[in-house]
Amino acid sequence: MAEEKIVKEKEDIQVLLTEKRVFEPPADLAANSNVKAWMDKHGIKTLDELLEKTQDIEWFWKEMADELLDFYKPYDKVLDWDAPWAKWFVGGEYNIVHDALDKHMKTAVKDKVCFRFEGEPGEIKEWTYADMYREVNKLANAMRKLGVGKGDRVGLYMPMLVELPVAMLACAKIGAIHSVVFSGFSATALAERLNDCDTKLLITCDHFWRRGNKVALKPQADDAMKLSPTVEHCIVYKRTGDEVPWTEGRDLWWHEITADQPGECETEKLDANDLLYILYTSGTTGHPKGIQHAHAGYAVGTAATLKWVFDLKEDDVWWCAADIGWVTGHSYIVYGPMILGATSVLYEGAPAFPEADRWWDMIEKHKVSVLYTSPTAVRAHMRLGEDHPNKHDMKTLRLLGSVGEPINPEAWMWYHKFVGKDNCPIMDTWWQTETGHFMITPLPITSLKPGTATHPFPGIAAKVYNEEGEPITGAGGHLVIEKPWPGMLRGLYKNPDRYKDVYWSRFKDTYLAGDVTRMDEDGYFWIQGRADDVLNVAGHRIGNSEVESALVSHPKVAESAVIGKPHELKGESLCAFVVLMQGVEPSDELRAELREHVGVEIGKIARPDEIWFVHDVPKTRSGKIMRRVIRAKAVGEKVGDTSTLANPEAVEEIGKAH
Numbered sequence: 001m002a003e004e005k006i007v008k009e010k011e012d013i014q015v016l017l018t019e020k021r022v023f024e025p026p027a028d029l030a031a032n033s034n035v036k037a038w039m040d041k042h043g044i045k046t047l048d049e050l051l052e053k054t055q056d057i058e059w060f061w062k063e064m065a066d067e068l069l070d071f072y073k074p075y076d077k078v079l080d081w082d083a084p085w086a087k088w089f090v091g092g093e094y095n096i097v098h099d100a101l102d103k104h105m106k107t108a109v110k111d112k113v114c115f116r117f118e119g120e121p122g123e124i125k126e127w128t129y130a131d132m133y134r135e136v137n138k139l140a141n142a143m144r145k146l147g148v149g150k151g152d153r154v155g156l157y158m159p160m161l162v163e164l165p166v167a168m169l170a171c172a173k174i175g176a177i178h179s180v181v182f183s184g185f186s187a188t189a190l191a192e193r194l195n196d197c198d199t200k201l202l203i204t205c206d207h208f209w210r211r212g213n214k215v216a217l218k219p220q221a222d223d224a225m226k227l228s229p230t231v232e233h234c235i236v237y238k239r240t241g242d243e244v245p246w247t248e249g250r251d252l253w254w255h256e257i258t259a260d261q262p263g264e265c266e267t268e269k270l271d272a273n274d275l276l277y278i279l280y281t282s283g284t285t286g287h288p289k290g291i292q293h294a295h296a297g298y299a300v301g302t303a304a305t306l307k308w309v310f311d312l313k314e315d316d317v318w319w320c321a322a323d324i325g326w327v328t329g330h331s332y333i334v335y336g337p338m339i340l341g342a343t344s345v346l347y348e349g350a351p352a353f354p355e356a357d358r359w360w361d362m363i364e365k366h367k368v369s370v371l372y373t374s375p376t377a378v379r380a381h382m383r384l385g386e387d388h389p390n391k392h393d394m395k396t397l398r399l400l401g402s403v404g405e406p407i408n409p410e411a412w413m414w415y416h417k418f419v420g421k422d423n424c425p426i427m428d429t430w431w432q433t434e435t436g437h438f439m440i441t442p443l444p445i446t447s448l449k450p451g452t453a454t455h456p457f458p459g460i461a462a463k464v465y466n467e468e469g470e471p472i473t474g475a476g477g478h479l480v481i482e483k484p485w486p487g488m489l490r491g492l493y494k495n496p497d498r499y500k501d502v503y504w505s506r507f508k509d510t511y512l513a514g515d516v517t518r519m520d521e522d523g524y525f526w527i528q529g530r531a532d533d534v535l536n537v538a539g540h541r542i543g544n545s546e547v548e549s550a551l552v553s554h555p556k557v558a559e560s561a562v563i564g565k566p567h568e569l570k571g572e573s574l575c576a577f578v579v580l581m582q583g584v585e586p587s588d589e590l591r592a593e594l595r596e597h598v599g600v601e602i603g604k605i606a607r608p609d610e611i612w613f614v615h616d617v618p619k620t621r622s623g624k625i626m627r628r629v630i631r632a633k634a635v636g637e638k639v640g641d642t643s644t645l646a647n648p649e650a651v652e653e654i655g656k657a658h
């Protein structure tokens with residue numbers, strides 16, 4: 001599978017090889033950058049030298065931890081590596097909330113704005129670090145009173161409101177493990193995640209605003225809780241004040257249970273390696289994987305990468321325009337920025353709503369200096385046209401960022417020209433839910449080439465391997481990480497075997513990222529996309545098998561195969577081939593019904609863009625669906641040898657369906 005993709009990748013490289021443009025960062029930005037100051041302190045002159053020296057990972061990450069973290073009790077050892085299990089800052093007593101909030105109460109950060117919230121209807125509310133501290137403490141006290149404590153799992157099903165970071169930090173404060181579920185997921189998807197980690201408490205809200213509509217969340221949470229018997233209580237934050245269904249005894253209003261709680265709450269002193277959160281992400285098979293992250297390693301990884309890559313300074317206004325329901329929001333809206341004491345913009349609603357220039361207007365109004373978003377969002381804005389950013393004074397911007405999928409050079413150039421006015425370097429950051437923080441990324445001193453995430457971050461041992469596990473340059477191969485890193489996942493919830501199998505079994509003691517990549521002659525990493533069947537739609541990972549199971553759970557569907565097709569806005573679009581139960585007639589109504597069904601089973605983001613009815617899908621003799629063959633046929637590429645298939649005629653039908 002991966003091999004085939006790599007062959008395909010070689011063809012793509014020909015296109016990218018024509019991309020020869022190099023953009024140097026503005027000289028003053030590079031000269032005054034955080035990373036440059038650190039290099040000067042350590043007598044390091046060039047980027048190459050920095051990358052070379054920091055391959056002593058224990059030395060480097062100790063330096064970072066000593067600069068950025070504050071332990072209750074110092075650690076005895078930087079790293080304990082018993083592959084594939086890592087412990088960082090062993091013996092240290094720690095809690096991330098101490099660094100994200102408590103310690104700021106003793107400095108000027110206390111009165112600094114932590115979040116500048118803008119609701120979709122337009123209201124603006126500022127939360128200082130002192131406000132955050134008080135609200136987190138009140139909620140943490142209320143949760144403790146409900147009997148929630150160290151190691152308990154708390155589900156957070158909330159939209160983009162400041163109360164979501166408040167709830168995350170309140171969990172961490174008392175040593176509970178949060179599991180945020182994206183508010184766009186359906187009740188069924190929520191229930192699956194709540195059940196997987198035996199969630200004790202769920203926190204949600206009544207409704208929230210999206211594209212001018214009120215989206216009801218509490219009824220979805222109710223449906224999920226019917227299927228999740230471990231949930232004892234549900235705390236509901238009142239966002240819009242509209243009526244919601246209520247279960248007396250189980251449901252509690254956030255404002256009522258926090259009203260009488262004190263604004264102080266003791267932070268639980270944890271082991272540095274205790275779990276901070278679980279976040280579910282898609283894999284190729286079966287259920288979503290519960291990625292686990294631990295306190296101290298994750299804290300230093302997110303803070304150090306943000307400080308160096310986006311060069312955050314005292315007076316920057318940072319806007320990470322991701323949703324907190326995904327890892328980007330966890331690391332770069334909540335934990336990283338708060339450890340650094342940064343000011344963030346947090347926006348509730350849809351981009352380009354109600355007007356196409358909403359984002360650009362917000363950048364001007366909030367004086368945003370660093371913007372971090374996805375190629376999908378850039379392409380959507382590109383389509384709306386440059387007149388919209390051109391209408392606004394965005395000269396406060398000094399750096400831009402991209403994440404989630406490869407950014408095509410055309411979108412890169414548009415972003416650079418019309419948003420950054422040719423003056424803001426674009427930090428194309430490659431990382432994953434599993435890695436916790438940036439792994440391959442430019443720094444403000446890196447020469448940029450459009451379309452590449454450039455080099456590994458200092459202290460990250462990334463390589464490209466061929467099938468034999470030898471490091472290669474100039475050809476497509478497997479992106480791997482040879483040494484542990486502080487923010488790395490600490491296994492999958494209750495599933496150590498799957499952890500070993502998925503990430504550590506292909507190459508010995510080496511992390512397999514699952515992305516096909518090529519390193520060019522200058523050591524730049526060109527990430528091409530997934531080597532497996534995992535889809536990337538609008539920067540969100542969606543497991544083909546999840547969509548297939550959702551389709552098959554419909555009584556009229558016998559079998560399905562889901563593939564990704566290139567899509568000019570979303571990166572990939574979902575295309576489903578469906579085999580119906582005998583006697584069921586295909587129709588447009590059924591197509592619409594199946595789309596809706598997937599929406600209910602998983603969420604709107606997973607609804608297939610195309611559904612094709614076929615009699616059979618191509619399979620191997622052992623019954624494995626050949627998605628690679630289907631994809632090739634569907635997009636008109638060379639299919640290759642089909643003689644090993646059990647049903648080669650099914651390939652022809654796929655072709656005719658298009």
Ligand code: PRX
Pocket residue numbers: 281327328402403404405406407428429430431432433434453513514515527528529530536539540541
């Ligand atoms: O395929 C890569 C792609 O997104 C995957 C990780 O998805 P997820 O865990 O949902 O996290 C997304 C946000 C960190 C990767 O395996 N990806 C992420 N960033 C990039 C990227 N592909 C190319 N370039 C990137 N900058």
